[in-house]
Amino acid sequence: MSDAVLLDVEDGVATLTMNQPDRMNPVTGPISEGIENHLDTVEERDDVRCVVVEGAGGAFSAGGDIQGMKDRLEGDESLDEAVDQLERGLSETMVKLVTCTYPTVAKVDGPAVGAGANLAIGCDVVLASDSASIGFVFNQVGLSVDGGTSYLLPRVVGVNKAKELVFTGEILGAAEADDLGLFNHVYPDEEFEDQAGAMVDRIAAGPTVALSRAKRLIQDGIEKDLEQALHDEAAAQGVVFDSHDHREGVEAFLEDREPEFEGR
Missing domain, CATH: 1.10.12 (Lyase 2-enoyl-coa Hydratase; Chain  A, domain 2)
Structure with a gap:
């Protein structure tokens, strides 16, 4: 299996770490497949009580692969093939994340944008550092929304605010995202790992x-x-x-x- 996503299980906590820091962990290709495959593995284990999703290298996820979009535009892939790939890739990954049997926690340290933002709010609890940011920036590359934005975002912030965030592509800092309910808790950078770890342990220790x-x-x-x-x-x-x-x-x-x- 690719090392684009690492899986570690310890004391009932299954941690999925997106591991392409040089590309800010895009939720496409190997990372999408890695999350999906590891979630399948987690569902089959009997020693898991909580699932954590995080990103390596100072970013949660930059969302889509812009170079990949350019390659598609310049290649000979049909629109039907592109849509089919989206539904078989990111869409299936999001379904498995949202419907995961166990409580899921996103640890957002750095940016979570586009599909990466959906990956964060697709988890049951979102924990963030002061350095975290989040934005649904599909409009910046002339796209509509995918990755569950239309389902997830209005349920968190309401319909009108969801439209505003999508129409403007605004990237929110940790405090503003916290006020809107996109983040459950925001911790100081130097306390993030300890505080987030304590919350994860508390959830994993539950019934x-x-x-x-x-x-x-x-x-x-x-x-x-x-x-x-x-x-x-x-x-x-x-x-x-x-x-x-x-x-x-x-x-x-x-x-x-x-x-x-x-x-x-």
């Missing part, structure tokens, strides 16, 4: 079965009416009631101690 069900319920809830949401919540609890971590949580509460969840 994995329950969190996975809660994740799906929250994601799907926006499309449901109240009665359907309540029905689906009850059905999910029917599964979680039988989990080891539920029993541990109840016993820990009654014994006035911290629970020690095992992810099962």
Whole structure:
């Protein structure tokens, strides 16, 4: 497998590191395929409780490969082939990320733009450093949007603000992105790794079965009416009631101690 994306699993945390720093980790070709393949691997493991996505070399991801766009324009690839490649590449990667069984965390240190911005907000929690920035800059190269922008961005910032960010291509600094809800937390640069690591550890230490069900319920809830949401919540609890971590949580509460969840 290509080393464009590295996978490390330690203490229940699967870290996917985009590893093309000389190109600012473009979410195309090897990186898109690497994320997708590693997510498949993660889903098959029984020792994962949280997934982290990060970028190497001072950037999260610069999004599209501009040189690749130029090569396509000058080559003989048909429009149908280009669209098919997009759907089989980045689109499938985003679906696997958003629907990943486990809680996902983006660690954004440096720029996350274009498809890279979508990769960040496609995660369940987005942690950023003071040096982070984010922008949906497709208009700068005369493109519409892809990578799930039309689905993800309005759900975070609202429809009108999403349109503004896409129409202007504005790149937001960490503080402004935090105010809009694009980042969950922003940490000082010198504390980023420690603070983000503590948050990841906290999520990974939770009741994995329950969190996975809660994740799906929250994601799907926006499309449901109240009665359907309540029905689906009850059905999910029917599964979680039988989990080891539920029993541990109840016993820990009654014994006035911290629970020690095992992810099962």
